Amino acid sequence: xxxxxxxxxxxxxxxxxxxxxxxxxxxxxxxxxxxxxxxxxxxxxxxxxxxxxxxxxxxxxxxxxxxxxxxxxxxxxxxxxxxxxxxxxxxxxxxxxxxxxxxxxxxxxxxxxxxxxxxxxxxxxxxxxxxxxxxxxxxxxxxxxxxxxxxxxxxxxxxxxxxxxxxxxxxxxxxxxxxxxxxxxxxxxxxxxxxxxxxxxxxxxxxxxxxxxxxxxxxxxxxxxxxxxxxxxxxxxxxxxxxxxxxxxxxxxxxxxxxxxxxxxxxxxxxxxxxxxxxxxxxxxxxxxxxxxxxxxxxxxxxxxxxxxxxxxxxxxxxxxxxxxxxxxxxxxxxxxxxxxxxxxxxxxxxxxxxxxxxxxxxxxxxxxxxxxxxxxxxxxxxx
Amino acid sequence: xxxxxxxxxxxxxxxxxxxxxxxxxxxxxxxxxxxxxxxxxxxxxxxxxxxxxxxxxxxxxxxxxxxxxxxxxxxxxxxxxxxxxxxxxxxxxxxxxxxxxxxxxxxxxxxxxxxxxxxxxxxxxxxxxxxxxxxxxxxxxxxxxxxxxxxxxxxxxxxxxxxxxxxxxxxxxxxxxxxxxxxxxxxxxxxxxxxxxxxxxxxxxxxxxxxxxxxxxxxxxxxxxxxxxxxxxxxxxxxxxxxxxxxxxxxxxxxxxxxxxxxxxxxxxxxxxxxxxxxxxxxxxxxxxxxxxxxxxxxxxxxxxxxxxxxxxxxxxxxxxxxxxxxxxxxxxxxxxxxxxxxxxxxxxxxxxxxxxxxxxxxxxxxxxxxxxxxxxxxxxxxxxxxxxxxxxxxxxxxxxxxxxxxxxxxxxxxxxxxxxxxxxxxxx
Numbered sequence: 001x002x003x004x005x006x007x008x009x010x011x012x013x014x015x016x017x018x019x020x021x022x023x024x025x026x027x028x029x030x031x032x033x034x035x036x037x038x039x040x041x042x043x044x045x046x047x048x049x050x051x052x053x054x055x056x057x058x059x060x061x062x063x064x065x066x067x068x069x070x071x072x073x074x075x076x077x078x079x080x081x082x083x084x085x086x087x088x089x090x091x092x093x094x095x096x097x098x099x100x101x102x103x104x105x106x107x108x109x110x111x112x113x114x115x116x117x118x119x120x121x122x123x124x125x126x127x128x129x130x131x132x133x134x135x136x137x138x139x140x141x142x143x144x145x146x147x148x149x150x151x152x153x154x155x156x157x158x159x160x161x162x163x164x165x166x167x168x169x170x171x172x173x174x175x176x177x178x179x180x181x182x183x184x185x186x187x188x189x190x191x192x193x194x195x196x197x198x199x200x201x202x203x204x205x206x207x208x209x210x211x212x213x214x215x216x217x218x219x220x221x222x223x224x225x226x227x228x229x230x231x232x233x234x235x236x237x238x239x240x241x242x243x244x245x246x247x248x249x250x251x252x253x254x255x256x257x258x259x260x261x262x263x264x265x266x267x268x269x270x271x272x273x274x275x276x277x278x279x280x281x282x283x284x285x286x287x288x289x290x291x292x293x294x295x296x297x298x299x300x301x302x303x304x305x306x307x308x309x310x311x312x313x314x315x316x317x318x319x320x321x322x323x324x325x326x327x328x329x330x331x332x333x334x335x336x337x338x339x340x341x342x343x344x345x346x347x348x349x350x351x352x353x354x355x356x357x358x359x360x361x362x363x364x365x366x367x368x369x370x371x372x373x374x375x376x377x378x379x380x381x382x383x384x
Numbered sequence: 385x386x387x388x389x390x391x392x393x394x395x396x397x398x399x400x401x402x403x404x405x406x407x408x409x410x411x412x413x414x415x416x417x418x419x420x421x422x423x424x425x426x427x428x429x430x431x432x433x434x435x436x437x438x439x440x441x442x443x444x445x446x447x448x449x450x451x452x453x454x455x456x457x458x459x460x461x462x463x464x465x466x467x468x469x470x471x472x473x474x475x476x477x478x479x480x481x482x483x484x485x486x487x488x489x490x491x492x493x494x495x496x497x498x499x500x501x502x503x504x505x506x507x508x509x510x511x512x513x514x515x516x517x518x519x520x521x522x523x524x525x526x527x528x529x530x531x532x533x534x535x536x537x538x539x540x541x542x543x544x545x546x547x548x549x550x551x552x553x554x555x556x557x558x559x560x561x562x563x564x565x566x567x568x569x570x571x572x573x574x575x576x577x578x579x580x581x582x583x584x585x586x587x588x589x590x591x592x593x594x595x596x597x598x599x600x601x602x603x604x605x606x607x608x609x610x611x612x613x614x615x616x617x618x619x620x621x622x623x624x625x626x627x628x629x630x631x632x633x634x635x636x637x638x639x640x641x642x643x644x645x646x647x648x649x650x651x652x653x654x655x656x657x658x659x660x661x662x663x664x665x666x667x668x669x670x671x672x673x674x675x676x677x678x679x680x681x682x683x684x685x686x687x688x689x690x691x692x693x694x695x696x697x698x699x700x701x702x703x704x705x706x707x708x709x710x711x712x713x714x715x716x717x718x719x720x721x722x723x724x725x726x727x728x729x730x731x732x733x734x735x736x737x738x739x740x741x742x743x744x745x746x747x748x749x750x751x752x753x754x755x756x757x758x759x760x761x762x763x764x765x766x767x768x769x770x771x772x773x774x775x776x777x778x779x780x781x782x783x784x785x786x787x788x789x790x791x792x793x794x795x796x797x798x799x800x801x802x803x804x805x806x807x808x809x810x811x812x813x
Contacts, residue, residue, distance in 0.1 A: 026537065026541075028537045028538070028541075049544075050541070050545075050784055050785075137780065140780045140781060141630065141631060141633070141779070141780040141781025141782075142778075142779065142780040142781075143437075143441070143776070143777065144440060144441050144777050144778065146441075147441040147442050147443060148441075148442065151442050207778075208780075211779070211780065213631055213779050213780045213781070213782055213786075214780050216782070216783070216786050217780055217781070217782070217783055217786075364783060364784060364785065365541070365641075365784075366634075366781075366783045366784060367783070
């Protein structure tokens, strides 16, 4: 522990627990090829039988140097790269980057673009949470929800495909607004999806929320207190499930989230079950936001006046948005040229992954899987 | 020569199983039949599980190899046979080699005493149920051997989990079984108003247990309601844990231990584990059917009585096969007409024709009378197999400590309670 982290001292991570009856501790290497580590996460587990004495995450297997690439691309050229970080929530990444550069350039996207951005971003939040739910349930052993969520996620991807031609790494937004006007029937598609999706959330909840085994597997598993969350910098649904009402959409409104009416679901216990409920609630809230946005979608231009060659004034800017996984921040330093001097990404998954050790100590091997699932990490974002 | 023919024919007029009658010829024939039948059942189960699971999960399942993927299990078997046989360098070769065979042997040996009908069993042991429980619990030995011999961490944890799980669930299972055995000698007034006229003599013989249910005119599931029901419930839960299936599939929990105790196995050895697992599922289902669901007797034997109903129920096997044939022919009609699908269409039509032919043969009176015992037994077991698949599609996986808690703190006390209550009720009534 360094001095800066003295607030973490109560976690007492330095003293490992001793194995029961001085038995030999078992060191297991979980990953990078393991069905439940959501990509290429490697976790070195120290076990006493099935009990976790401690663990260490080894990351970097998916490192592509996204931040370094940013220094060698113009502001416009770097835009598609951010989609490859959190590839299940590519639209959110794009929104964060575009807004950051807009802040740097001092431009604002026109209202219609803002509304379309909100619609697509919130749909993306639903898609990301669906993928989380499916894989998380699969890790805990319920194989069926995965197929239900993927079936419904497909409808969102179809909307993306119709809008910009891509399904996963969409590159939907441009600095200053949108490149494409919405296609004919976009609003109808979105409304149809909302009507289709509302009962589906109930369907997922029916499968899991009161399922005895699901509740036993998730209640009091991977608990983390609000204090620890804040000390470790954990954000997003994990933080909210611990009882902290912190959502950047409300706290530091960006895009035009101010104009929408929605609630922030929070939990109390900070366990896996609460995180599950929070994310389910967020899906419902996203549906509400999209409904309001699509009903009030204004007419008008979709692109602000942005110079063809972007040369922001010398300076630096930090801007963060509430991505599905937590606070996604971009720190860009401009030296006045066409390329950023430095791009730094604050990925929610990377920061949240720190909490894995705190959450897993003293739990069982099966809980490690549940906790990795509930942290909702994407290794593309962790390693960048 | 005549003596030999007489020896072979003697079984036809015997009311004993070939093993109990000492008729080696028919016993061997039955062993062959059971072995082949079981292998076919495992192959069918493999296909059915994929298809049913797929349909529960809004997918299609295997569709490419043969019509509706009917030949997929065979393709898989060929693939597994041809795969390189890998043994980890640090593995204990002998134990590693033996382990899958122990599992398979334990699962198959159980069928020595499974009664498919009053005379349709390899043998009738007077300690049948004891033999069955004893042999089926030997499979844990194979699992532990596999986990230990692999000399690797995941299999080791899988094997430890498996042994703890199987041992603890066997206790609860035993309690349920004992309460069913008690019922063979206790003639309480069940909900069907059974007279206490016949004197009760308990039995451990599998055939005896089924016949006791017939004599008492009640399946033990309904006897001393709800005691039989609870005992059956305990067994139904314990048997899922015993066979390492979802939601108790911890020893091979894919998301935690990659593949648990058989992580290091591949090819034929791995397929032996699978064969053993499916055979064990069928075996424990057979125990459940024998003990609580009236074995080979047809349903509604009390309410729908008389020759007419007997006839109607005896037509079921043939009708089921004709129905399957009809489904196959509908499939043939719905096949795309493209020449690419011609072989598949002909194959499906042939399959339907075979099913239809079997169905027609099953209508012939002598065959009909002989076969319906087996049919009802298999139908009940098939119901359990469906449940297994249904569980797998529905439930998340229990955690190790919760599994132990359910076994020791829930099932075992209830089991003991049911046992005591059954004994008291049997004496009082």
